[in-house]
Amino acid sequence: MPAAHPPSPADSPLDAERAHLASSRAALRAMRAEAEALDISDVTANWVNAEVLRSEIELRVKALADLAGTPLFFGRLDLEAPEDGKAEDGEREDDGRRFYIGRRHVHDAAGDPMVIDWRAPVSQPFYRASRQDPQGVELRRRFGYEGGELTAYEDERLSGPGSEEDGEGTGEAAGALLRREIERPRVGPMRDIVATIQPEQDEIVRAALGGTVCVQGAPGTGKTAVGLHRVAYLLYAHRERLARGGTLVIGPNRSFLRYIEQVLPALGELAVRQTTVDELVAEGLEIRGEDSPAAALVKGDARMAEVLRRAVRAGVRVPGEDPGAAAEGVTVVRGSRRWRVPVHELGEIVRELLGRGLRYGSAREALPQRIAHAVLVRMEAAGEAPDDRTQNAVARTPAVKAAVKEIWPPVDPARLVLRLLSDAEFLAACAEGVLTPQEQAAILLERPPRGVKAARWSPADAVLIDEARDLVERTGSLGHVVLDEAQDLSPMQYRAVGRRCSTGSATVLGDIAQGTTPWATADWATALGHLGKPEAEVAELTRGFRVPGEVIAYASRLLPAIAPGLAPATSVRASAGALRVRAVEPEEREAAVVAACREALAGEGSVGLIAAGDRVPALAAALDAAGLGHLSPGEETSGAARxxxxxxxxxxxxxxxxxxxxxxxxxxxxxPDERTGLRRLYVTLTRAVSGLTVVHAERLPLALTGR
Known part of the structure; x- marks a missing residue:
């Protein structure tokens, strides 16, 4: 085991490290002051550029904040000495060989680094080096902090004399400080894991930007933290590219986003948007409705994409095939001449545009130009010499505009979806051979609203409208998207997210065993296909750091029933007494829960009382009666209660x-069904970091007891 050095007044190495911390903090303050003092009054060409530059400087100043209670550096690397073992004249023996690893880069007045950003290439061995593969590292030092004050350090000698006796590297057995950091009580929002990233996690964090990575992570393996640290790493390694394309983090709900919202700012990244799938697609819509499980299942099915494609194109009328679609062709008057494009040629133009698979709006914009081009061909054949200006003028003539409106009418995505869900004949025509009559009936509205504004849109409806909107006009793509709790998305939701990274990449995070929606992902290959990233690499995290071994073993009893193909997670943490299962009489249940809460509050850290939704009011009343203040999910950042x-x-x-x-x-x-219920139970059983108490009056589920 690595040797830990507790604080001591006579411990000169610890004093030296504290001195370096003080110097580094002073250097960071100087960097911030320098950024604040920048004069940009005469360096920009116009006020727009000035505002952009001012905004960038403000972000830079915020990123250079010395956060109270957040260690400026958490580790040190001493690299192996040069082969001759000698320093050059004027150099210390450790010059160029010692690097302090922290959350951000800090340099002194001369520009020499005092702290190296954890994302820099030179920092990588801090996470991956071991005795078996030292990667040029002689010594790795971890630091312990209390309230922002450096209080201890711990060394691992990975190469050179003594490395065989100094114990195993953290890849195999965590040291005391590493364990202490992992087990540190959690109060308030989620914090970063930058000091405790493990080798298998670091490989995912530093994966190349160009590829999509899917992380199947068992509870407690840190998949959410890995995804957020990957964002921070990619912004460091590819800042300019991602600044152009943008970066987005998508979570399952607002409570979850409030819980994780401080992780990226703590790592110096302030400009990453965080949202949910529902918010992402509900552009200009008020979500007021709720679908039945049967309707939601059909609306979320990938087959709806084909139904919508047909619906969008249903309004196109091909001349020569559809009565009234420019039945006389198009006649354009230019001066004293009249130029006619006959019906059969108009039909060929429309069929060719339909066959090219263009988006509806793009094809509609191309149609007047194609008709105008047909007119110009006739002009040239008659000896005239028209140019591009002539073609544009012809495309804008009333005759061409009227023909386009008749042949290729504009489509409003929301109105189209409302018609699809309200008009049984239209739905049947668009869904023929795709949806069964029963499935069509499931999504038809019993009482269609009078117009779009009166519609009570559901979250699934918003996804359909988003799909229709993309069929009309391409959705803009971001540089990188992180999708968390992805196992709960419907195929249509995957498509909505995939449109946002069609030319970029994604990090997909989830756990098949925790899928609790009717359309929960059965396998990642299918899900990634819906996302548009079938080539994505799937990485599996099974080594847990958060959930104690006794608790994860108890929860894993459910895996044969909920996800038989998944390997049970293991935990690096053994904690005797971490699991308590208490059977009580029904009339004692609320009192037993209150007692368990009091017992947990007597210790350190946060306490979560998790219950079925219909049990929450009774438990809230019991807590209030007992004088135990409590919060709702997402309010943990207030610090009003634990x-x-x-x-x-x-x-x-x-x-x-x-x-x-x-x-x-x-x-x-x-x-709605037992399997989903057991998956929900698996989720609730795996939220504990230090201890889990199960209180029950009813018989426990058979899958949990085995009897």
Whole structure:
């Protein structure tokens, strides 16, 4: 085991490290002051450029903040000495061989680095070096902090004399400081794991920007943190490219986003947008409706993409095939001459545009130019010499505009979807051979609203409108998208996200075993196909750091019933007494839950009371009666209380030091089917970092007890 050095007044190495910390903080303050003092009054050509530059400087100043309680550096690398073992004249023996690793780069007045950004290439061995593969590292030092003050350090000698006796590297056995950092009580929002990233996590974090990575991560393996640190790394390595394309983090709900919102700012990244799928697609819509499970299942099915494609194109009338579609052709008057494009030629133009697979709007914009080009061909044959200006003028003539409106009418995506869901004949025509009559009936509105503004759109409707909008006009693509809790997305939601990174890449995070929607992902290959990234690499994280071994083993009893193809997760942390299962009488249940909360609050860290939704009001009343203040999910950042009352449906992605789980059978029963219920139970059982107490009056689910 690496040797830990506790604080001591006589410990001169610790004093030296504290001195370097103080110097580094002073240098960071100087860097911030220099940024604040920049004069840009005469360096830009216009006020627009000045505003852009001013905004960039403001972000730079914020990124250089010395955050209270956040260690400026957390590690040190001493590289192997030169082969001759001698320093050049005027150099210390450690010059160029010692690097302090931290959350951001800090340099002194001369520009020499005092702290190296954890994302820099030279920092990579801090996470990956081991005795078996030292990667040029002689010594790795980790630092311990209390309230921002450096209090201890711990060394691992990876090469050179003594390396065989100094214990294993952190890739095999975590040292005392590493374990302490992982197990540090959690109060408030999620924090970064930059000091504790493990080799298998670092490989994902530093994967190339050009490829999409899918992370199948068991509970406690840090997949969310890995995804967020990957964003920070990519912004460091490809800042200009991602600044042009943009970066987006998508989470399952607002509570989850509030929980993770401080991770990227703590790493110096302030300009990353965070949203949910529902918010992403609900542009200009008010979501007020809710679908039945049967309707939501059909609307989320990938086959709806074909139904919408047909619906969008249903309005196109091919001359010569559809009565009234420019039946007389198009006649353009130019001066004293009349130029006629006959019906059969118009039909050929329209069929050719339909066959090219262009988006509806692009083809509609091309149609008047194609008709105008046909007129110009006739002009040239008659001896005239028209140019591009003539073609544009012809395309704008009333006759051509009228023909385009008749042949290729404009499409409003929301109106189109409303018609599809309201008009049984139109739906049947568009869904023929795609949806069964029963599926069509499931999504038809019983009482169609009077217009788009009166519609009570559901989240699934918004996704359909987004698909229709993309069929009309291409959705803009971002440089990189992080999609968390991806196992719960429908195929149509995957398509909506995929459109946002069609020319970029993605990091997909999820766990098949935690899928709790009717359309939950059965396998990643299918999901990645819907996303438009079938070539994505799938990486599996099974080594847990957050959930104690006793707890994850208990929860893993459910895996044969909910995800038989997944390997059970393991944990690097053994914690005796981390799991307590208490059977009580029904009339004692609320009192037992309150007692368990009091017991957990007597220790350190955050406490989460998780229960089925219909049990939350009774438990809230019991907590209030007992004088135990509590929060709702997403309010943890307020610091008003350490106890959060969490409906089971919102527990996914959250974590608490101590979890009290109320009535597992009620959690299962609240879902539409047993398998989904057991998956929800698996989620709730794996939210604990230090301890889990299960309180139940009803018989536990058979899949959990085995009897």
């Amino acid at each position: 106890l959060t009352l969490v409906p089971a449906a919102l527990a996914k992605g959250l974590e608490y030091d101590h979890v009290i789980l109320d009535e597992p059978t009620a959690v299962v029963a609240a879902e």
